Amino acid sequence: MNPAASLHDARSRLKSILGIGDDAQIELLHVNFRSWRSSLAGAALANLMIAWVFNLFSPASSLWLWASMGWVIYAATAALFYLYETRATSRPIYMAWLIGTLGSSLVVGLLWASLAWWLPATPAIQLLAALASAMITMGSASASVSVGTLLAVCLPALFIVPAALLWHADLPLAAAVAFGLELLIWRHGLTLHANMLTRIHQRREVELLSQQLSLKQAQLQEAEHERGVLGERQRLLRDMHDGVGASLISALKMIELGQMSLDEAAQVLRECLDDLRLVIDSLEPIDHDLVTLLATLRYRLGDRLERAGIVIDWAMADIPPLPWLNAPQALEVLRIVQEALANVLKHSRATRVRVSLAHEEMPERDASLVLRIEDDGIGFDSAVAASGRGLRHMRHRATQIGGLLSIEAKPSHGTRVCLHLVRDAPAG
C-alpha cells in the first residue's frame, strides 16, 4: 500500500473513531446533541448527590471542591453548546458537539475516576467510591456518541480507579475486581455504540430501498403508460387506414377517373368528416358515462335529423358509469348508433325516432342495459336485410364490446334496433 493511501486510511479510521466517519455517525451526533441540556443537568445532579452522600460518611471540604470542579466543567460545556446552538448556524453543529463532548468527557472521566483519591482511605468508603465511579462510567458509556468519547470516559476509570484501590486504599483484590468491572463496562459501551450505529444504518438502508422501490414503480407505471399510448396509437392508425383513409383514396381514384360527381364527392367528404368526429368524440373525457357519449351523437346529428323532418324522442335512464367504456368501446357504440340513425335518415322515411336507454333485467345476466333506436318508418323485411353489410357490421361491433344487437323490422311497421349491453362485466 502506498503512503498516501495508508494516510487516507488512517484518516478515515480516525474520523470513524471520532464519530464523523459517515452519515450514520453524524446522525447519531445530531440526535445526541438535541438532548445536551438534560444530559448535562443529569450529570451535575449526580455530582451533587455523590458529594452529599459521601459527605454524610466522612465530611471533607475537598469533596465539595471536587463537586465544584465538575459543575464548572458542566457549566462551561453548556455555555459552549448554547453558543453553538444560537450563533454558529453556518457551521456544522456536530463539530461543536464533537469537540465539546470529547473535551468534557475526558475531564469528567478523569474527575469521576479520581473520586476515590479525594476521600479518606477507609476500605468501605473506597469500595463505595469505586462503585460510584463504575456506575457513572457505565451511564456515560451507554450514552456515548463515538468510540472517541467512550475512550475519554472509560480509559481514566480503567486505570485510575484500580490505582486508587491499590495504592491509596491498599486493597489489591478490590483493585483487580474493579479493573475487570471497568473492562466489562468498556466492552458494554462498545457493543451499545455499535448497536446504535447498526440500527441507524439499517434504517437508512430501508429508506434507500423504499426510495428505489418507488422509483422502480414510477418507471414501471411510465412504461405501462407508454405501452398504453402505443396501443392506442396503433388502434387509431388502423382505424384511419380502414376508415377515412380508404374512403378518401377510393373517392380520389373515382374523381381522377371522372366517375364521381361533385355532389357524390361532397357526400364522401362529409361522411369522412362525420367519422373523424366520431373518433374524436370517442376520445373525449366522458368518464365512462354512456349518457354523455350518446348525447354527443345527438349534438352532432340532431339538426340533420330535424332538417329531414324527423322528430327525436330522447329518453335516457340514469345509469352508473360503465367501467368497461373506454375510448375503443366508446367508438364502437358511437358507430353502431350512428349507423342506425343514418339508416333512419336514408331509408326509413320516418317522422319520428325514439332513442332510449333503459335498465333491463335479464335472467342469465346480473345487470344489463338496453339501448333502443325505434322509428315509425316504412321498415323492411328483416329476413332479407339481415344479410346486408351494414347490419352485419353493427352486429360485429356489438359483440366487440360484449353486447348483443337485435333488429326487428316489418314492412310498414317501423324498425327497432336494440343494443343490449352489460353493465359491470368488462368487454370481452
Next chain:
Amino acid sequence: MKFTVAIVDDDPRYRSSLAHAVMSAPGMTLVGVADDLESGRALLDSMQPEILLVDLGLPSGSGMELIRHAAAKLPACDVMVITVFGDEQHVIASIEAGATGYLLKDASNGELADHIRALRAGGSPISPVIARQLLTRFAAPAPAVPAKDEIETDVSQALSPQEHKVLLMISKGNTHEEIAQVMGVSRQTVLTYVKRTYRKLQVHSKVEAIAKAQRAGLIAR
C-alpha cells in the same frame, strides 16, 4: 344598429368564406381580417370590434394569446373560437382564457350568422362533453371554511341551481328547447345561463391559478 365583427384566421380560403358569411349576414359589419397574432392584436386595438372570431393555431403564436388580449383590453368584446371539432380540450382552454363561444368550421353560412347573433344576444353554444366537464370542474370541493372576505367571491364562483340544471341536462343530450320547456324559460335564457357558466369558469380558473401560484410561493399572500 349593426354590431362589428373582426376575423383572425391564417387559412386564406376559410377566412374569405367566413368574411363573406359575415358580410352577407344582416345585422353585422365586418371591420377587419387578420392572419396572424401581431396584425390581429393591432386590428383589435384599432377597431375595437364587438365580436372577435379567432382561430387557435396561428403561425406566429397561439390564438389563445389573442383571446387573453381581448379579454383584458376589450371587456365589451365577445370572443368566439373557430374550431374544426369543438373538442373539449381546446374549447375549455379558450373559455378559461376568456372566450364565450365557439364556431364549428363546417357550419353553414346561415348557422354561422345565427351563432354569432346568439352570442351577441348573450347566449353561448355548448356541447354535452363540455357541459359535463364544467360540472366536474365546479364540483371540486370548496375551501372548508372560507375567510369572511372570501365568501362573496366564493358564491359568485359557484354554479346557481339553474345553471347546474342546464349543464346537467345538456350533458344528458337534451336540446336547448327541451331544457327551456322543462325550466319554463325561453331558449335564449338557457343560452345566457351557459354564457354565465363560461364567465364563471374563467374567474374560477384565474382564482385557481392564483391559489396555485401562492401555494408554490410565486406570489405573496
